[in-house]
Amino acid sequence: MRRRDLMKGGLAIAAQAVLPMASAGAAPQTKIPYGSAVRGDALVDDPDYRAALIEHCNLVVPEGGLKWDTVRPSEDRFEFYEGDKLLAFADQNDMKMRGHTLIWYASMPDWTSSIRGKSATEKALGKHIDTVVGHYKGKLPSWDVINEAIAEKPTKSDYLRPSLWLDNMGKTYIDTAFRRAAAADPSAQLVINEYDIECVDARSKARREALLRVVRDLRDRDAPVHAVGFQGHLKGQLEIDKEGVSSFVAELKAMDVDVLVTELDVIDNLLPADETLRDEAIAGRVTDLLQAVFDVAPPTAILTWGISDKYTWVPMYFTRDDGSLNRPLPLDRNYKVKPLMQVIDRFAGRS
Numbered sequence: 001m002r003r004r005d006l007m008k009g010g011l012a013i014a015a016q017a018v019l020p021m022a023s024a025g026a027a028p029q030t031k032i033p034y035g036s037a038v039r040g041d042a043l044v045d046d047p048d049y050r051a052a053l054i055e056h057c058n059l060v061v062p063e064g065g066l067k068w069d070t071v072r073p074s075e076d077r078f079e080f081y082e083g084d085k086l087l088a089f090a091d092q093n094d095m096k097m098r099g100h101t102l103i104w105y106a107s108m109p110d111w112t113s114s115i116r117g118k119s120a121t122e123k124a125l126g127k128h129i130d131t132v133v134g135h136y137k138g139k140l141p142s143w144d145v146i147n148e149a150i151a152e153k154p155t156k157s158d159y160l161r162p163s164l165w166l167d168n169m170g171k172t173y174i175d176t177a178f179r180r181a182a183a184a185d186p187s188a189q190l191v192i193n194e195y196d197i198e199c200v201d202a203r204s205k206a207r208r209e210a211l212l213r214v215v216r217d218l219r220d221r222d223a224p225v226h227a228v229g230f231q232g233h234l235k236g237q238l239e240i241d242k243e244g245v246s247s248f249v250a251e252l253k254a255m256d257v258d259v260l261v262t263e264l265d266v267i268d269n270l271l272p273a274d275e276t277l278r279d280e281a282i283a284g285r286v287t288d289l290l291q292a293v294f295d296v297a298p299p300t301a302i303l304t305w306g307i308s309d310k311y312t313w314v315p316m317y318f319t320r321d322d323g324s325l326n327r328p329l330p331l332d333r334n335y336k337v338k339p340l341m342q343v344i345d346r347f348a349g350r351s
Helices: 003-013 040-045 047-056 081-092 110-114 118-135 164-169 172-184 202-220 242-254 275-294 339-347
Strands: 034-038 059-062 099-104 142-147 189-194 227-230 233-235 258-267 302-304
Touching: 034 040, 034 047, 040 047, 040 081, 059 081, 059 099, 099 118, 099 172, 118 164, 118 172, 142 172, 164 172, 172 189, 172 202, 189 202, 189 258, 202 242, 233 275, 242 258, 242 275, 258 275, 275 339, 302 339
Parallel strands: 034 059, 034 302, 099 142, 142 189, 189 227, 227 258, 233 258, 258 302
Antiparallel strands: none
């Protein structure tokens, strides 16, 4: 039997004993902006989706509309239609919009495969950041400058993810990206964004340590990194390392680096089929993460990677074997509030 099947069976048998339920906890005193990633097609085609964003969010971020493969159809052409459309929606509804993402290893257009050498790569990086951040200067309060720079399984000598940027510029690409972003918009919060840094497992611990190493290195060179983004794609079957997360946040705060939660959802393919149990387990995982952060300092924002289970990336990679639909987000497929939204509202100071 596969380890995955063993884990699934154990969870199904002892769900209430193994998985934490959402608890009341201490209500935060500070109001925290809450927002969601937004799909451009759904924003246009689904009026209920628009209404849910308007009702629940005061912050939005494009799910894909500002990634390289959308913004850069060719080396000399920039396309801002998706980003501008979402910004107009945000402005019309008294919301703010975050920028995601300037430098990533993925979602790169085919033409970038011809970029070779340090000089050409640095030129491409600078042109992109100068143009994109410059286009939105003064309009977006926060940018994910670097996304997912940490290796999948980092070691002390090999802790950064291979990419066009690392392969051609070395680790200085991170420093360069932050400096160019700060020059393009000195008022923006500049974030390094990462996933799988919160669970009770050796890999998450190693990834936290590698990320701290990167942030310390940036701060030692006075690079303008302002915050770390917990993506928060939580694995429902794994406990949150509450002590580890709090210690991590404390170390960041000691360097005057803030924290925000940027892509929160719960991957539920190994959680029980019963929707009530599953929703409570999901809410419990998020409670544990947010409480561990708030125990040190409130995040500057909380965003989920989508607002409704109707539009989520999770089943693309984590389809449930029992055939039931994934439920990773604050609202169900019919836009009904779930326990996860109640947890977010409480931590955001909205209930």
